[in-house]
Amino acid sequence: MSYIHKTISGLKSTSPAQAEFYQAVEEVLDSLAPILESNKLYQQQAIIQRLVEPERQIMFRVPWVDDQGMIKVNKGYRIEFNSALGPYKGGLRFHPSVNASIIKFLGFEQIFKNALTGLPIGGGKGGSNFNPKGKSDGEIMRFCQSFMTELYRHIGPTTDVPAGDIGVGAREIGYMFGQYKRLTGRYEGVLTGKSLLWGGSLVRKEATGYGVVYFAENMLSIKNKTLKDKRCLISGSGNVAIYAIEKLYELGAKPITCSDSTGTLYHEEGIDLSLLKKLKEESRVSLASYIEVHKNAMFIPINEYPKGGHAVWRFKADAAFPCATQNELTLADAQALITNGCKLVSEGANMPSTQDAINTFVDAKIAYGPSKAANAGGVATSQLEMAQNSSMQTWSFVQVDEKLKEIMKNIFETAHEAAIEFGQPGNLVLGANIAGFKRVADAMLEQGVV
Incomplete structure (x- = not known):
């Protein structure tokens, strides 16, 4: 059995019944064979085994009260997957389909997507099986406040900066930010996807x-x-x-x-x-x-x-x-x-x-x-929002859009050139996976066994 397939087999044994996560891992690892063969150090330092295992997995209950006074309970997740390149960065998804497998697949993909942007951000993801559809604003606010009451312990502007995803827009980000501020007493860029009224970035929605x-x-x-x-x-x-x-x-x-x-x-x-x-x-x-x-x-x-x-x-x-x-x-x-x-x-x-x-x-x-390259515009603009927050500046729509356009061009060129380098010109799946992996793996090598 090959090194890669041994890793996948071991993952299925230690993380059972997570089909979406396995699918994401297999898609990435199967295209890494050329770079693993060309640099044995990645195998010697167990980079693959370390990459597929999150640095931290946080699971918690989220109790809240609906408009009829009934207590409801949902599951909450935050998977802090890899911080070799910077603070964990990735969205929060509120949808009935959310489970540990979904969040882990999203978090794993986020590592490589964020690496491809060239920006200083690691990979993470989170969310809940809460369904915002059909809920009143009051119910959504109470859920978000309960969710943040646990999550706030694990996030921060230089540690983990969540964003929105399916079911989480400016309304939900607002409610969570308000609760974070109440609990910590700090007004800081701990979430992206914020309203333009209080620290959000133009072009983030688009x-x-x-x-x-x-x-x-x-x-x-x-x-x-x-x-x-x-x-x-x-x-x-x-x-x-x-x-x-x-x-x-x-x-x-x-x-x-x-x-x-x-x-x-x-x-x-x-x-x-x-x-x-x-x-x-x-x-x-x-x-x-x-x-x-x-x-x-x-x-x-x-x-x-x-x-x-x-x-x-x-x-x-x-x-x-x-x-x-x-x-x-x-x-x-x-x-x-x-x-x-x-x-x-x-x-x-x-x-x-x-x-x-x-x-x-x-x-x-x-x-x-592939998605990890083609849909990286959202997380890239989230990082641009972080940059504006830290510098206390606001950039125009045109400025952000131009930066986004340049980042997407750089991502394409990086994946395109990696595909050529490893003998499969035009194969952006292989190119994106190898380019993203190399940036993260080399950072992990330089930072030792952590």
Whole structure:
């Protein structure tokens, strides 16, 4: 058994029943063979074994009281995975699907994503199986306060700086920051994704969506092509999807799909962005309401999805942007995309493609941007928010957007050059994994056995 597979086998033994975590680890480690062979020191110093084991795993209960006076209990998590490059950095996710496996896969991915940005931040992730949907502001506030009552002991501006993720926006960040301030008596940049009124950064809400499109533009630029006039499929309808659609329109592309938990929307004329924002940012209703305004659009309910896949990927298009959640793009979906003329996939969600789908994209040699590289715009802008907080400055939208664009270009070039160096030009999965690993691993070597 190889060194890598021994490591994975040992991980499954010590961390049982964590399928998403295993998937993330296997995807990374399988592409590290070339660099592990070229530098035996990584094996001698047990870098892989140390990387797959979090430095700290914090799990706690979160009791809170609903509007009827009933006591509810949720689980809370913070996985502080690796701090070789800087304080732990990664979002908090509030969603019913959250469990230890989900948080560990997200935290593990975050190590490499953050390393690729070139910024001084380590990797972490957290969250809860609390579902904000359908809850009143009062219930969300009480939950967030209870969550922070435990979490505050483990975070700080130079130790661990959480951000938002699915289910955690400026409202939830505000409630948690208020409780942190109450408990510590300190006003400091301990959370990112804050309101612009009190320390947030312009472009933070848009950053992941904009970044995934900037990454796609870089993938096309080496072929002397652009996104102009390209038909694009987008999944999701949260911040990532909405602002990917916004940036696609700015660059002359034509986004024709989006989706939510109830189904897929297809609009041949192009998604009506202002209506989408109204439905999802203001009214927070199903995408099915879209066709009440645009009769010529099509809504496919989730119970009518094709077997083994998703309706959002079954239309003719040039490019695809999975921006919803993990494992939303299957082997059948990947095959359908390629059959329908798709030449580019840029991932806005975390690990949205299954391993079979990734292999299909790589084998077909289409332009494929893996999530740890393509969706790093969010965490990059979070670090820019930290920089503004520490320097007591506020940068303009244009300033932050330009910095974001440059960071995404650097991430692409780093992954692209690593792929060439290790004999697989164009394979950004291998390039991103090796480049991210090398930066973290070399820092770990210099810091000794910790």
